Amino acid sequence: MSHTTIRSVAVEPLTIPLREPFTIATGSVTAARNVLITITLEDGSIGYGECAPFPPSTGESQETALVAASACATLIKGKDAAHWRTLSALIQSVYFAQATVCTGMEMAILDALTRSYNIPLYxxxxxxxxxxxxxxxxxxxxxxxxxxxxxxxxxxxxxxxxxxxxxxxxxxxxxxxxxxxxxxxxxxxxxxxxxxxxxxxxxxxxxxxxxxxxxxxxxxxxxxxxxxxxxxxxxxxxxxxxxxxxxxxxxxxxxxxxxxxxxxxxxxxxxxxxxxxxxxxxxxxxxxxxxxxxxxxxxxxxxxxxxxxxxxxxxxxxxxxxxxxxxxxxxxxxxxxxxxxxxxxxxxxxxxxxxxx
Missing domain, CATH: 3.20.20.120 (Enolase-like C-terminal domain)
Structure with missing residues (x-):
């Protein structure tokens, strides 16, 4: 087992109110209703990912993203984060309709991996x-x-x-x-x-x-x-x-x-x-x-x-x-x-x- 193997994946809601309603042509929002993903590797490195669904743009909601992310957690647990492009292809092949979930998972994987490598993502x-x-x-x-x-x-x-x-x-x-x-x-x-x-x-x-x-x-x-x-x-x-x-x-x-x-x-x-x-x-x-x-x-x-x-x-x-x-x-x-x-x-x-x- 590699030190960059994904040991655990946690999924939770992330809701943050806005200072004032934000209105655009396709709708208005009063809070960021997102999802937080936390990945821990075998060496203890922790990575964070965020899913930010907006129904008019992505067809997703916080509720659908939570369900999909929880299922996706099972899919990637035990896989090696070092193979992040292969993992991305796997996630995309199953959860392509939940784009922000794919993003949040990739973000957490890359964050954890580059923390393990001790290098900034940029x-x-x-x-x-x-x-x-x-x-x-x-x-x-x-x-x-x-x-x-x-x-x-x-x-x-x-x-x-x-x-x-x-x-x-x-x-x-x-x-x-x-x-x-x-x-x-x-x-x-x-x-x-x-x-x-x-x-x-x-x-x-x-x-x-x-x-x-x-x-x-x-x-x-x-x-x-x-x-x-x-x-x-x-x-x-x-x-x-x-x-x-x-x-x-x-x-x-x-x-x-x-x-x-x-x-x-x-x-x-x-x-x-x-x-x-x-x-x-x-x-x-x-x-x-x-x-x-x-x-x-x-x-x-x-x-x-x-x-x-x-x-x-x-x-x-x-x-x-x-x-x-x-x-x-x-x-x-x-x-x-x-x-x-x-x-x-x-x-x-x-x-x-x-x-x-």
Whole structure:
């Protein structure tokens, strides 16, 4: 038996309230209703993983993730974490419909393994950098509240704002304009979360252009299955278009890029797991496509995993890993040191560097 053999796997709910409701085009949440996975290896190394289901995006809930993760624990117990790619393929072959469970298991396996190897995950993945810089997301709020959040973000040292749109066009444009007024020197990206038709997306960008507001990019303007709509928007604006929900697997990413539907791919580990995220990043690089990394409603644990991936691989133009700032509390410490929007991983000694409080 190897010292990196998985001795035990524990599964438990992880529920954390938000500071205020977070509303996007596909729904509103008041708490992160996630699942925590804890893996212990034969040498005593402990790894943590987080599943962050969001029903409109992943088709999962905390309840389904708990059941699937508990069953998956039996599947991997006694296996060697050193064979993490083989284990990922095994987990994906059985629990492919529970993507966040696959992610949480892979995260815990890699955390435990790199703790056992006494190497930070970002170095294990390539060590291209030891830090990342995130934006701050502003939900679909009234313009005056958007103005307040923008002012607060500027005082925090945030350099980039991601504004949720995809609702009524006039309200969306008014919100973005108020945010620009509140933080005139910060860069702005837009995220419609599938809320527009192709023409509505173009009308939004045109209305903003008329107000001298030119976002750095617009994310997922149309329904996830409307690849033709994505391509239409991309071809009729100078604003780069990103795919998020449409980029649901390496196969769909390949189709999006082959058909020149978008300029940017948002890689979220909760959509298809860590190994497929690494594979998707390699695919995007090979086709010279800009990379973004984002998140569901995640705690410091899962956000640390994404930060380690982005820093380890390097080359991510857009970083959207701000969700721990939206939570009333966080049951974890470590993973990175935060200064404003800057996440520094250089002090992590091994694994994700995450510890339970």
């Amino acid at each position: 170095l294990f993945l390539g060590g291209a950098s030891s830090s990342v810089e995130t934006d701050l997301s502003i939900p679909m709020v009234k313009p005056d509240r958007g103005y307040e959040i923008a002012r607060e973000a500027m005082q925090m040292g945030i350099k980039s704002l991601k504004v949720k749109v995809g609702g009524e066009l006039r309200e969306d444009v008014d919100r973005v304009e108020a945010i620009r007024s509140g933080a005139p020197h910060l860069s702005i990206t837009l995220d419609a979360n599938q809320g527009y038709t192709p023409n509505e997306a173009l009308l939004c960008l045109e209305a903003l252009d008329n107000r001298d507001i030119r976002p750095l990019m617009m994310e997922q303007p149309v329904h996830k299955d409307d690849f033709a709509g994505l391509r239409y928007v991309s071809q009729h604006t100078a604003v780069p278009i990103a795919a998020d929900e449409s980029a649901s697997s390496p196969a769909t990413i390949a189709r999006l890029l082959t058909d020149t539907c978008v300029n940017i791919i948002n890689l979220k580990i909760m959509k298809y797991g860590i190994v497929k995220t690494l594979d998707s990043a390699a695919l995007c690089r090979s086709l010279h496509t800009q990379l973004m990394i984002g998140a569901m409603m995640e705690s410091r644990l899962a956000i640390s995993a994404s930060a380690h991936i982005a820093a380890g691989l390097g080359g991510f133009k857009f970083i959207d890993l701000d969700t721990p700032m939206l939570l009333t509390e966080d049951p974890f410490i470590g993973g990175y040191e935060q200064q404003g929007c800057h996440y520094d991983l250089s002090q992590v000694q091994s694994g994700l560097g995450i510890y339970r409080k």
